[in-house]
Amino acid sequence: MSVISVDHLTKSYQTQKKREGLSGSLRDLINPIYEDKTAVNDISFSIDPGELVGFIGPNGAGKTTTLKTLSGLLYPTSGSVSVLGHNPWDRKNTFLRSISLVMGQKNQLWWDLPASESFALNRDIYDIPESTYKRNLDTLVEMLDLGSVLGVQVRKLSLGQRMKAELVAALLHDPKVLFLDEPTIGLDVTMQSQVRKFIKTYNESHDGAIMLTSHYMADVVELCKRVIIISEGSILYDGALSGVISKFSSHKIVEVILEDGTTKTYKVLRSKIAERTSKILHDLPVSDINIKEVAIEEIIQQVFAKK
Amino acid sequence: MKKYLSIFSITLQEYFVYRLNMFMWRVRQIFVFLLPYFLWRAVLGGGGDIYGYDFGSIMTYLFGTTILRSLVMGSRTVDLGWMINSGLLTIPLMRPLNMFRFLLTRDAADKLFNLSFMFIEIPLIFLVFKPPVFLQTDLLILLYAVCSTLLAILIYFYINIIFGSLGFWTRDVWAPRFLLMVILEFATGAMFPLDMLSNLWQKALLWTPFPYLLFIPLRIYLGSSETMVYLLGQLVWVTILSLLSRYIWKRGLLRYEAEGR
Secondary structure, eight states, X not given: OOSEEEEEEEEEEEEEEOOSHHHHHHHHHHSOXXXXXXXXXXXXXXXXXXXXXXXXXXXXXXHHHHHHHHTTSSOOXXXXXEETTBOGGGOOHHHHTTEEEEETTOOOSOTTSBHHHHHHHHHHHTTOOHHHHHHHHHHHHHXXXXXXXXXXXXXXXXXXXXXXXXXXXXXXXXXXXXXXESTTTTOOHXXXXXXXXXXXXXXXXXXXEEEEEOSOHXXXXXXXXXEEEEETTEEEEEEEHHHHHHHHOOEEEEEEEETTSOEEEEEEEGGGHHHHHHHHHHHSOEEEEEEEEOOHHHHHHHHHHHO | OHHHHHHXXXXXXXXXXOHHHHHHHHHHHHHHHHHHHHHHHHHHTTSOOBTTBOHHHHHHHHXXXXXXXXXXXXXXXXXXXXXXXXXXXXXXXXXXXXXXXXXXXXXXXXXXXXXXXXXXXXXXXXXXXXXXOOOOOOHHXXXXXXXXXXXXXXXXXXHHHXXXXXXXXXXXXXXHHHHHHHHHHHHTTSSSOGGGSOHHHHHHHHTSSGGGTTHHHHHHHTTOTTHHHXXXXXXXXXXXXXXXXXXXXXXXXXXXXXXXX
């Protein structure tokens, strides 16, 4: 049975449209113009326990809006959402105890106090038994190598350390569903890799579902077997990561190494591969030939660019 | 319950991080008392009375409002509009917490913080200026005064929720708040005793919740013959504002956009 089920979800906002210049501003004072912006438009999908799904799309695609709706922060304009059998909007305590939302650079810890204080507060807020708290805290702190900074004011932590501390705070209560919104944004390459490794290990050792949004394709490629691609509020693709290539890439890459050692690369239509390779083999002094798929990062960037 | 105790404790810990802030805030509180003190001393220090208030009774009034202000109007809920607009509200909303209890707990921490310092400042002011004040000794009246103060705290809490909830509809939360602050200074009786006003004004103001924040609790402390009517008035306002704030809050949440977060 699915842990997350989204059925024809639509979420619109009303925004004020500003007229140009000072006279426009004055007119806005008297007669403001409002327009509806549809952030998420009639999307449906479901997620099973233990799945780690990548939710990807360009800026303003509706990823965060979807995550916020699934967390119960936003009220859907239409459609229905069910998370662990709850309507998120009801924000029942049993629901809130079973989920966690981590949002990239947005700090959820108490800024002026050490992270350990925020952890202890979460223990009390989520009614975590002392033994479970200690066990989870020890495990998470060790996995994320955070022991040395637990007593340091959150404001004094580096971005990477803060992100790790956010993850600890979000996972202490063993959530069944974890929403990760850009967890590696702004981190350096090493820290990104550490956070990614942690998410992977955590997913393997826990049966909860994880929904991840990220701008870094490396996150998605390394972590997610399934991706949902969203653009302008609509789902373009929902399926295996490997399927993205066959669906969106019309080309393959043909790489040839010539006898003099130089390398040539051709981007060839899938339907013309046999014809083109035989022509290359016939025309050029080829010592080796390699046919491969276009990198998934590139394909997805193309998909977004087209939209 | 434990969760709210922890929130109470962590809110207080937050205050102690900024020592200079803490100190300056206390200095400000002393000035809040001193400014009207010197004003009234200039007017009444030489003897005589105005609207039945001599220097001693006006000092008692000032002393009372200074203490009551810290208790009633010390609040963290004043930040609610900003929390909504900045998206900071997302953090408590995502936790298994009752939002009103969460906000009230933060208010309680603020009030305790204020009160603890009042024990240092009040004797200090007393020693330096030796103002003539009336100390109530009737235990029943003191009990009524405590009840009235608690009701005043709730009235102010709900007013803040209502004004803060404006943040769900507009980004312009500061102007309404400043307007409220000006109204509060005047209509609560913080600047001068409201019975200095004409009967008509007094009666009109009593139809608003504002006098029930400072003026009425102080009247009750001083032993008013209308204590029960006043307490009933406070109860009515608590009920009206509580229902109204819950209604507005529920409507507002539907519009929450969790921006910036």
